[in-house]
Amino acid sequence: MTAPQEHPLPDRPGRRHLLRAGTLGVGALGIGAAGAGLDRALRDPARTEAGSSRPDPAPYGGTAVPFHGAHQAGVETPAPAAATLLALDLRENVDRDGVLRMLRLLTDDAARLTQGEPALADTEPELAAEPASLTVTAGFGPGLMARADRPAPEWLAPLPAFGIDQLEEQWCDGDLLLQIAADDPLTVSHAARMLLKDSRAFATIRWSQTGFRRSPGVVRPGSTLRNLFGQLDGTANPAPGSEHFSTVVWRDEGPFAGGTSMVVRRIRMDLDGWDEADRGAREAATGTRLDSGAPLSGGDETTPADFEKVSANGFPVIGEFSHMRRARGVDDGEHQEIYRRPYNYEHAPSPGSGQLSEAGQVFISFQADPVAQFLPIQRRLDELDLLNQWTTPIGSAVFAIPPGCAEGEFLGQSVLE
């Protein structure tokens, strides 16, 4: 491995303004102001010919995202191509000490695997060789906090039931969440398997969800993802690396300071029904143009929507019940914004379903406070959102994401000790 060096690819948002492990501490969490300028360098063990003009034939395999730091990786860092989310339930005999031992073990595995090194008990060490921007992010459910004899934050609880929900138990809740994501599905598969093996003595699988975004190098870094409806999805996100992002996402006090909350919703998308709707009906439902992602009031993807604009007939150009209008934050002093980092899912249809495929989105959002930020948005969408015709939440879970850890610590140590 070579020494850490700047990554030679164009900057991606989210790889900037992250802190090195050495600066860890509550005082360092005011990233936007005090922390700006401190870049978290990406290590790339494959790059030994720095300065060579020949294009690297494998530019994405060797990229390693630092594991240690003030925040966990996998939130503000760019969302890589492939992800598996594992929700585990603690075995009945696992006590506080067992929880801590499990976290110590999984942290050690994650710290190695993300740097392209095999885990200690790795039986397929060759599959660890390409980290491909692997991140492992841990989240705690109320059950883990209780087992560890620590009070769960008030906001760490299942979301209230919504009218649009058709939740299936198999996609809900969990004691421990592991978000394993990399630019390569084989890397994700191996890391997920390794972590599962080492958690086996402590926990069982509650659910597992696998999703995809664009492969590395297919669209420009930082491009907004198109979902399976073809919509640009995530335009309104706060920009990773900005002070605004920190305000929206990172908690600034309490045991989870430097951490955040994670909402995972499995949203089934009725692609067949969507196909039958014409473009006008679709754009009316979203409030945006499908091609450019621009609001129907005009401009481009990043132009602010003009909700006051009316057509010649006096009707609002962005409909009252459009997704865009219903989803926006309301200015009542609270910052009703969230950071979405979703993955698409698709698999073979259930036999006899008549569908072309089972498909949808593993909706993932991070926000400092799910009750103050996520809930009001979701309530408005639940009441009325034209997009609900084609989308059905079938899974739901909330996790508390502890802050990052320094070398020698384990994930969640500051929260649980």
Add this chain to the structure above:
Amino acid sequence: MTAPQEHPLPDRPGRRHLLRAGTLGVGALGIGAAGAGLDRALRDPARTEAGSSRPDPAPYGGTAVPFHGAHQAGVETPAPAAATLLALDLRENVDRDGVLRMLRLLTDDAARLTQGEPALADTEPELAAEPASLTVTAGFGPGLMARADRPAPEWLAPLPAFGIDQLEEQWCDGDLLLQIAADDPLTVSHAARMLLKDSRAFATIRWSQTGFRRSPGVVRPGSTLRNLFGQLDGTANPAPGSEHFSTVVWRDEGPFAGGTSMVVRRIRMDLDGWDEADRGAREAATGTRLDSGAPLSGGDETTPADFEKVSANGFPVIGEFSHMRRARGVDDGEHQEIYRRPYNYEHAPSPGSGQLSEAGQVFISFQADPVAQFLPIQRRLDELDLLNQWTTPIGSAVFAIPPGCAEGEFLGQSVLE
């Protein structure tokens, strides 16, 4: 779109020595000799700054593999990162004319989508914008040949039952096979959906299998794939672009001249059991070193195996029952070689299975004659192969791959007219 130009990335095997559509014809099929030197250029609509020294931030999205040519793409062309295989069954009321109409429609879709253009009836045209080396390969089962009133080749039939098989009907056979593969899973998803929609009036889904290889840019182009066991898998493959490849894969006479046969086997891999075996037992089973892929008799991945070599105790170094020894071709005048182009699969375990995941390989092989080439190898593996302890074929299908088509023709036209 810019005019066709050479792809600026390093050469990948299989992108050479393919013929331009203009040279199509039976006489052009002797690729190794007469056709050598004719490169099939790759079009890359995203590359407008040729000669620029700035690295392309999205080098893989715009790459288009030519659709028309002497052979179908998706066989000798490099295997991209993601693939969906769809096996369709013709509806009862579809006659010969219906088969031809369906193929004409699907060919038109494939010709457009592979070049980064939406299909005619595309309702999500934005999702067609990044072809990412998309290929669509069509294969015919015996049912399609019968419906089209044309005799099926003798070799086009289900494989005989093997002792190791535990076939499940849901993964076997089919009238029409579509192999849809690209370096991006969203591209594959959209193309598969578009083709399925246009086939709906003619056919129903029999099975669908989705698999993955490494993402683009994660390992060097042309690297041998590691499967989920961590084995380098495909070392013994004939090299795409070589005369040897043509001999092994392309048929040189009959209606399917310029085409080939495709065997698809769904092979469940017992990753949990494999994990429990120690490295010595695994390497004895494969006959190769797990790290380098070298035969146990020494050398590196490409060193020919020395099956005569014995240990100090007089035992063969490469065991009699090792996969490598059982799988190799026997020199009896026939060329018992095949070209493997597999994909990994993995999905969430069935509830209560106790497994960490359902995983395995979508085994895909191409060979001029499945009876003379694939069958003897498979028979030897069936009789005795230590690797069988951890692998179970659960699906099986054979398809006849028609040759490529020229512009204005449809896939299989020369075979069915």
